[in-house]
Amino acid sequence: xxxxxxxxxxxxxxxxxxxxxxxxxxxxxxxxxxxxxxxxxxxxxxxxxxxxxxxxxxxxxxxxxxxxxxxxxxxxxxxxxxxxxxxxxxxxxxxxxxxxxxxxxxxxxxxxxxxxxxxxxxxxxxxxxxxxxxxxxxxxxxxxxxxxxxxxxxxxxxxxxxxxxxxxxxxxxxxxxxxxxxxxxxxxxxxxxxxxxxxxxxxxxxxxxxxxxxxxxxxxxxxxxxxxxxxxxxxxxxxxxxxxxxxxxxxxxxxxxxxxxxxxxxxxxxxxxxxxxxxxxxxxxxxxxxxxxxxxxxxxxxxxxxxxxxxxxxxxxxxxxxxxxxxxxxxxxxxxxxxxxxxxxxxxxxxxxxxxxxxxxxxxxxxxxxxxxxxxxxxxxxxxxxxxxxxxxxxxxxxxxxxxxxxxxxxxxxxxxxxxxxxxxxxxxxxxxxxxxxxxxxxxxxxxxxxxxxxxxxxxxxxxxxxxxxxxxxxxxxxxxxxxxxxxxxxxxxxxxxxxx
Numbered sequence: 001x002x003x004x005x006x007x008x009x010x011x012x013x014x015x016x017x018x019x020x021x022x023x024x025x026x027x028x029x030x031x032x033x034x035x036x037x038x039x040x041x042x043x044x045x046x047x048x049x050x051x052x053x054x055x056x057x058x059x060x061x062x063x064x065x066x067x068x069x070x071x072x073x074x075x076x077x078x079x080x081x082x083x084x085x086x087x088x089x090x091x092x093x094x095x096x097x098x099x100x101x102x103x104x105x106x107x108x109x110x111x112x113x114x115x116x117x118x119x120x121x122x123x124x125x126x127x128x129x130x131x132x133x134x135x136x137x138x139x140x141x142x143x144x145x146x147x148x149x150x151x152x153x154x155x156x157x158x159x160x161x162x163x164x165x166x167x168x169x170x171x172x173x174x175x176x177x178x179x180x181x182x183x184x185x186x187x188x189x190x191x192x193x194x195x196x197x198x199x200x201x202x203x204x205x206x207x208x209x210x211x212x213x214x215x216x217x218x219x220x221x222x223x224x225x226x227x228x229x230x231x232x233x234x235x236x237x238x239x240x241x242x243x244x245x246x247x248x249x250x251x252x253x254x255x256x257x258x259x260x261x262x263x264x265x266x267x268x269x270x271x272x273x274x275x276x277x278x279x280x281x282x283x284x285x286x287x288x289x290x291x292x293x294x295x296x297x298x299x300x301x302x303x304x305x306x307x308x309x310x311x312x313x314x315x316x317x318x319x320x321x322x323x324x325x326x327x328x329x330x331x332x333x334x335x336x337x338x339x340x341x342x343x344x345x346x347x348x349x350x351x352x353x354x355x356x357x358x359x360x361x362x363x364x365x366x367x368x369x370x371x372x373x374x375x376x377x378x379x380x381x382x383x384x385x386x387x388x389x390x391x392x393x394x395x396x397x398x399x400x401x402x403x404x405x406x407x408x409x410x411x412x413x414x415x416x417x418x419x420x421x422x423x424x425x426x427x428x429x430x431x432x433x434x435x436x437x438x439x440x441x442x443x444x445x446x447x448x449x450x451x452x453x454x455x456x457x458x459x460x461x462x463x464x465x466x467x468x469x470x471x472x473x474x475x476x477x478x479x480x481x482x483x484x485x486x487x488x489x490x491x492x493x494x495x496x497x498x499x500x501x
Contacts (some may be wrong), residue, residue, distance in 0.1 A: 026143070027143050035140075038142065047066055048066070053131055059123045061124065063122055067116070099135075100135060108138045111140060112144060114144030115144050116141045116144070120136050120137040163497055165494060178485060179491070189273060193273075196249065198277075200251055203252055205257075206229045206231065207231075209230065210230035210232070213234035213236065214449045216448055216449050217230040219259075232256060232257060234472070236470065239251075240465065241457065250275070251275035265488055266488065267495050274472045276469070279467055285470065285471040289473060290319050293478060294316060309417075313383070319385060319412075324406075327386055328371045333352070334371060336364070343362070345368065349368075356370050359445050364390070365390025369393050377418075390407070391404070391407050396425065407423070419474055420473045425465070427468065432457075436452075
């Protein structure tokens, strides 16, 4: 059995090597004739496949130049049909020997699927009614030395698709839609914020302190300074320094790096937008989050209705807003609003099978958050803002004037996934120092995802920061929502992958 299996595995490899050998021989023959395709420098195409199809009636009979990759060849003798794939899609090529230079046609007959060509021709419709380009001249622009994989679309091995995204995009044109929508979403978001008077800025990727989030950082070493540095886990603290400096509305769209696990919702490097606005609070941020996501759905998809992870989601404005206490009361049956004692709160959580994190102090706030995290989040399907988080899990957030155990914070959940996180920003440097110190104590107890104490940020706060609303939105998850994808790897062109042997 083992020998038979090895023979079966060897056959495709031998076939691939043979095809590669044949293609290299074709290339060598072209080069010997002084027709090296890799010496071609440009081809000035003037239409795409979709432009021809969209305007066919007006363009029928018109001369055009198109360029792209040959995806199929069929026909025999003096007539050939091909599918040409360009940036917009595919269009059929019709090549006939008696309508072209005979030498050009002979060379074209030797071209392989995967080769990149430029075509001079005429728009017409075949007898079967298919919109096509009747080729007058075909120029080989680049030789494909590897054959396109057969039945690639039918493969269930997602790993191969992610490792060879370039092939995935070639043979699965629908994959490109995800990344077109991603680009459109970022463009929409930029326009939305720019129209509100925000300024887009850039802040360092390398920092001497990893701050702004509870996450484990990647560590690198700066040789000249001979110091370890951290790849940023958030853009929050530098952006808030700019608020202190008088830049009242700022945002950054940037790559974030967190040295954590990988799953369908997490990649070690991902993209967020963080925005900060002086003289507003977390309610102002809620309006912006709803406006960006619902507005993007309407403009890009033409509808508020999307389907994500098997659920029908309605993104029409008017999203539910629910405090964490109310959410736990509704979904778990514990009224933390009626509990004032830490021990009682922890006991109530344990009574429903909820356990606090090992490094977490046994407090009312940690018990409330644990109940939400373990029992409520998974039940939030339609867009819901969960507000008023315990101070223990919100070290950068302003306390609630009504209940100092809580902070003016929200997270946005859609289909039990967090898409946004926002605060009424803490601008009291004394309170901020106390909370950083609490985080440092927690780090000493073994929690390496807690905040580091940032003296320069505290120094900035002492100069005075106005009341500020701040928010981070996960761009990758937002694109997952808009494209209906169930894994983050489908919306990142080159996701992190474990190297092959």
